[in-house]
Amino acid sequence: MQGDRRAAALEAVLMVVDEPVSAAELAATLELPQPDVEELLAALAADYDAEGRGFELRAVAGGWRFYSRPEFADVVSRYVLEGQTARLTQAALETLAVIAYRQPVARSRVAAIRGVNVDSVVRTLVSRGLVEEAGTDPESGAILYQTTSYFLERLGVGSVADLPQLSPHLPGLDELASIELER
Missing domain, CATH: 1.10.10.10 (Winged helix-like DNA-binding domain superfamily/Winged helix DNA-binding domain)
Known part of the structure; x- marks a missing residue:
């Protein structure tokens, strides 16, 4: 080179x-x-x-x-703060959904579910106040993440228990079998 x-x-x-x-x-x-x-x-x-x-x-x-x-800290800060009103990317929405439904959850678990590295996406969600640290996993020592009250407020729900259930949106066992047969 x-x-x-x-x-x-x-x-x-x-x-x-x-x-x-x-x-x-x-x-x-x-x-x-x-x-x-x-x-x-x-x-x-x-x-x-x-x-x-x-x-x-x-x-x-x-x-x-x-x-x-x-x-240039003032300019960068202004940009970052204004960027908080920007829409979330598909990757951020998927990561946020995994955290919301599996909380408290480690980044490694979110990455395993999504199949990609989520470090920068989690940092973005933390910086936007949608996700926060929730302690550490006693076995691995990994930082656990959970959604914030700001997330619930933006979603218009009172608690995580009020999130829509996923089961009605997932295929049933017979549907999964037919999907497997089609492959």
Whole structure:
């Protein structure tokens, strides 16, 4: 990989991470020597600083990640707060439904039910005040999530018990058998 392509590949990976990633992990992902990746990270961070970009590349918590610059915190906050009135994505609605019907539930359980990683979706739901932490699982230590009173208020129900029952919307046993036979 040439220098510019290596830096571009590194940027591409860093754009999709949701927590700091170590230089060693980035090196393994890009199939490059770790010292080369460390050099590229330092060069990218210096370039972003020199160019005065709206974001910066920081080394924190043993890893690297993009962050918005502190001087733009007011603009970013305004955008995030205004974004709370935006509609939820299909992924967010599905995740919210799993949490609502299975609460309290760990992210790993939600991910297993949905079949995809739900970390960023859960963070979005927490930031919008629809979901909150509800303690930890005594066996695994995983953080459990539940819906909030704001969620119930937005839905127009008094409690989780007032949510519509799922069973009328699921196929019966004979219907499941016919679905299996059609395959």
